[in-house]
Amino acid sequence: MSALSPHGPHTRHIARIAVATMACHDLVLLTNGVLGIPLGAPDWTSPALYQWLAFHPHVLLATSLVGLLAAGIFAAGRAPLRAGTVTLIALHLAYETFAGVMATLPPEPILTGACLSGWLLGTVWGRGVARRDVGDPRAVEQWFAEMGAVGLIGITYFMAGASKMIRSGLEWDHRVIWHLLQSLTDLTGNGPVDRLVAWLMTQPTIAVGLAAGTVLIQVAAPLMLVGRRTRQVLGTLLLAMHLSMLALGTLVHVPIAAFAIGFLLPWPRLLGRPSTTADPHATAPQDVVDTQRRRALTLQFAGVGGLLVVLAWALPVDQWMAHRSTQPLKPWRLIRELPDESMRTEALRPDEWRAIAPLKPGAAVAGWRLKSAGIGHAQEMVSLWRRGNVELRVTVWLDATDEAHPLRLSYDKTDPAARAPGAKLLAALEPILNTPRQWPARMKRAVATPSP
Amino acid sequence: MLARQCREPNRSAMSPPQHRRWQPWLCVSLGVAILTVGSVAGAAPVLPGSATKRIEAALEGTAKQTGLPLSSGKIQRDRVLARWCDGPACFDATLTAPGTCSAPAGPFCVTWGQALEAPAPQRLVTALTAQLKTLGGSIWQQPSDGGVSKSLQRALRQRGAPPPPKQPAALRLPKTDAAPFQILLGLGVLGALALAIGLRRPPQAPGSGPAPSGVRSFALASSVLFGVLSLGVHHAWPLFVMDVYSYAYTSASQIIALDPDGRVHNVRTIRQWRCDALPEHDLIPSHEVCGHYDDIGSRDLFRLAHIRNAPAPSQGARRFRLVRRVWRFEGTAIEQTDCPITVCEVRP
Structure with missing residues (x-):
């Protein structure tokens, strides 16, 4: 172990397996999420490729399977750069399609992306350095890969903490913790955790401490680059933060556990029991490792990683806070329901909605700019408008029974800042949207029952 | 004495091996003592x-x-x-x-x-x-x-x-006794203390090697570059400014079922449902009716999907009210309101 890393040259493959585990986990869940959405339609602002993938789940499934295979090759250390890049591309497609379909950005898979990107960046850079320097090129490459992964994980957490302070400042306080606790807790439960949550709801000081602790740990995450000990301490604090979310909100986050196992544990100590048969190539006593023990533990770790991925897929637990799937995560659903694409073909596609509500992102109406627009689970069109610092969500319902005024508009009138200008926006939008158009018959059938 | 031993372990007169053996437990005991004293001193009628x-x-x-x-x-x-x-x-x-x-x-x-x-x-x-x-x-x-x-x-x-x-x-x-929290907090403190102390003197292990020159600079530079790119594009996986939970929430809400006696029931534990009118989307009731509330949409959608997919009760049904319970946080006070959604026949 050096001052910078708890790994030695013989143990960095463990970190690589951890990165592969994270990638496989997210790839499986993201793909399953896209396949499990019955009435999804992409956000209009998402590029056409992801919209197309949302309506062609077989293609997405195929790319994800290729990604999984590549992740396995990456974990085995064969052509890690090429295999890792394929995994990265497959993950990108799965994430962006998921984000477009759900109109939400789950933050957890970003950590996996940062970790894998850092590893690949480090590999590329390390190869360049190894060409110039004397030494084991493989070891140098893996050194840079490990540090790149840690650095990018750290900066990602830093941005999470910094964005809270930039957007909300000190108002990101006990109320945010209370919001999460009270939204996620089972009100009928009477177990120790339920009682703990009930007690926390009466303790604003503790909740403020939890909020401040969250921000501090996240902002301090880049210090993992300082040295081995700071990485282990901060990594453990990050793990503790996720474990507290598991305990209080039943939110499981497998990738951070894989990261902790692969990047924080003193693996040379765990793997480096002196061998009974000396390695003839060993140049120093510290290079002597028990090869059999190393192989056995590596296989065990890879097995545990695979098991975690399978469990994450199979268990009906919430993996992400922003996961909006209306279907429980069941592996057999993939086999049973994938051939039936009626769920998708009956859904209104963005181009069809666009035909009746010609709103394009970036359009300006009455001083408001259209930020994004998507289709909700009840076939309604949800559009987000922004003017200065004020955001307004306008919902457009299609009422097939009223030929003259088929579109009904509504917005949230409780925000005092948006009330008067919001009314003006609606007044300006009404004549733009409610112009006579030729609707496809399929669309009339799809919305035969007007929404409230 | 105990506190000083924790703060200044290297000044102990003991030999290093002895030192590592007993010092974590000293700090653990100190943590337990602080928690015990704190919990007794802070007792108030409930x-x-x-x-x-x-x-x-x-x-x-x-x-x-x-x-x-x-x-x-x-x-x-x-x-x-x-x-x-x-x-x-x-x-x-x-x-x-x-x-x-x-x-x-x-x-x-x-x-x-x-x-x-x-x-x-x-x-x-x-x-x-x-x-x-x-x-x-x-x-x-x-x-x-x-x-x-x-x-x-x-x-x-x-x-x-x-x-x-x-x-x-x-x-x-x-x-609502605080005992579970004290246990969990205690465990957390003990774990953190043991970890921090255990990390103070890592033993020498085989397989160590010097870091190649420039590895930390590379990691730092790539991190900064990644952060700057993320700020520039806001979001394009794996780049993201991670501002999803940066909003300062002031309320919370859940969709729950209330029996005629006003008792709360978890929607997802009731197996049979038939509702008079169940809206399709999660933002119910509207903010115009209920006032502003924050929600976790996925949880509400899970509950509504459960109700929609559940079989209708065949016999012995009871009429439950489906409401959104909203908690608004004003300073340290919590105001609770129930906004009615619909009435359902259920069989628990």
Whole structure:
């Protein structure tokens, strides 16, 4: 172990397996999420490729399977750069399609992306350095890969903490913790955790401490680059933060556990029991490792990683806070329901909605700019408008029974800042949207029952 | 002495191996002692779960007596929040321990809401006072298992609080007792201490090697580049500014089922459902009806999908109200409201 890393040259493959585990986990869940959405339609602002993938789940499934295979090759250390890049591309497609379909950005898979990107960046850079320097090129490459992964994980957490302070400042306080606790807790439960949550709801000081602790740990995450000990301490604090979310909100986050196992544990100590048969190539006593023990533990770790991925897929637990799937995560659903694409073909596609509500992102109406627009689970069109610092969500319902005024508009009138200008926006939008158009018959059938 | 041993381990006169063996446990003991002292010193009277029905009856009785329906009520660890409404005008009352005012009503001090548009009607004040007096004095308990120190009991009596009630041991521990937190916090502190101390002197291990030159600079530079790119594009996986949970929430909400007695039921544990009208989307009721509330949409969608997919009850159905329970956080106070969604026939 050096001052910078708890790994030695013989143990960095463990970190690589951890990165592969994270990638496989997210790839499986993201793909399953896209396949499990019955009435999804992409956000209009998402590029056409992801919209197309949302309506062609077989293609997405195929790319994800290729990604999984590549992740396995990456974990085995064969052509890690090429295999890792394929995994990265497959993950990108799965994430962006998921984000477009759900109109939400789950933050957890970003950590996996940062970790894998850092590893690949480090590999590329390390190869360049190894060409110039004397030494084991493989070891140098893996050194840079490990540090790149840690650095990018750290900066990602830093941005999470910094964005809270930039957007909300000190108002990101006990109320945010209370919001999460009270939204996620089972009100009928009477177990120790339920009682703990009930007690926390009466303790604003503790909740403020939890909020401040969250921000501090996240902002301090880049210090993992300082040295081995700071990485282990901060990594453990990050793990503790996720474990507290598991305990209080039943939110499981497998990738951070894989990261902790692969990047924080003193693996040379765990793997480096002196061998009974000396390695003839060993140049120093510290290079002597028990090869059999190393192989056995590596296989065990890879097995545990695979098991975690399978469990994450199979268990009906919430993996992400922003996961909006209306279907429980069941592996057999993939086999049973994938051939039936009626769920998708009956859904209104963005181009069809666009035909009746010609709103394009970036359009300006009455001083408001259209930020994004998507289709909700009840076939309604949800559009987000922004003017200065004020955001307004306008919902457009299609009422097939009223030929003259088929579109009904509504917005949230409780925000005092948006009330008067919001009314003006609606007044300006009404004549733009409610112009006579030729609707496809399929669309009339799809919305035969007007929404409230 | 103990604290100094924890802070300055290297100045110990002991040899290093001995030092590593006993020092974590020293700090662990110190952590346990701090937690124990802190929890006993911070004890304050609480409302036990066994008093819930009596308090609810008093609030409902007030509503019946005055004709003002009870709009919301919450029994917290150390206070009761209640609201009665007369059309658009609502009146909030906060009931706290009797030591905090000069003229308690029964076992409570009553504080009427500060932000009222109109003062609470006298009939409401009189009715609530009368109802609370019927509760008697044996409402409050100490948060410990009944073994309150004599000095603490004496201090409470001086403040006007009633003595701890003589109840069976099983009822003495209130539902909102802090014990689980202390256990978890204790474990967390112990784990953190053990970790921090264990990391102080890592043993030499085989397989170590010097870091190649420039590895930290590379990691730092790539991190900064990644951050700058993320800020530039906002979001394009794996780049993201991670501002999803940066919003300062001021409320929380859940969709729940209420039986005719007002008891809360978890929507997802009821297996058979048939609802009069169930909206498709998660933002129900609208903010125009319920006022602004924050939600976690995925949880609401899960619940609504469960109701929609559940079979209708064949026989023995009961009528439950489906509501969105909203908690609004104003400073450190929590205001609870139930916004009706629909009425359903269910079979638990």
